[in-house]
Amino acid sequence: MTEAPDDGHQASAARIYNALLGGDTNFAADRAAAALLESKYPTVRQAAVANRAFGLRAVRHAAEAGVDQFLDIGCGLPLAPNTHEVARRSRPAARVVYVDNDPHVIANGNESLRGEGMATVPGDLRDPAAVLDHPQVRDLLDFGRPVAILAVAVMHFIGRDDDPLRIVATLRDACAPGSWFVLTHACTDTMPADEVTTGTSVYRRTATPVTARTRQEIEKLFTGFELLPPGLVSPALWRPEPGAADGPAPTESLAGAGVLAP
């Protein structure tokens, strides 16, 4: 793990998530934030696991549908399997660019998420044009062919002032027909109100405050994309693997994948 200052003062979204997933790329402040979240809503680790599993299932489905280019925005800290490993099971030549605005994520990605046909680059979803214009994005991805844009558990770090619809429209307008848009997003309609309050207060202490949205607001982020079956659902309920454990699905977020029609 690349060292980050363990000053105990500020947790980060990437490391809190890593702690929730049982990873070891996190510090005391992150573990404390994860523990606080868990103390208020005990299913938060299950929700993180379901979120991660959804993202990778969506990658598998996109790859099996023929997509071999992935732009993973808000990629988070490396945690095997990563997007390129899943995509390459069915598309061995798949190209993947990982993007995040957290320097600690980029430092770790530069250690393990690089190699032939892939790169980890700094970028901020609030400036999607700059992400699309990054030289390594341009070099590795051909936007004349379908690309899967992954925005898994990242759009809720975009505040209302940053106009999430503008962001998605910029990404969508750069994409060729057949491109995928994959999203999970914290949802105020499905999450109990006290969880929204706890989550908001925990992430307010990070560099990335959280903005949960209504189902209707989340649905609008798919404007221009055709939502694929089963639509916008709990991450655990999006095309679950055969034999996946039954039980209550996490209610913290909604997940979906859309395709850009010709």
Ligand SMILES: C[S@@+](CC[C@H](N)C(=O)[O-])C[C@H]1O[C@@H](n2cnc3c(N)ncnc32)[C@H](O)[C@@H]1O
């Ligand atoms: C909860 S993690 C999700 C990681 C991964 N996408 C997943 O779902 O497994 C959220 C990630 O989004 C990143 N992030 C937050 N705001 C961002 C922004 N404006 N631009 C790019 N990345 C951002 C954080 O640094 C963090 O790594």
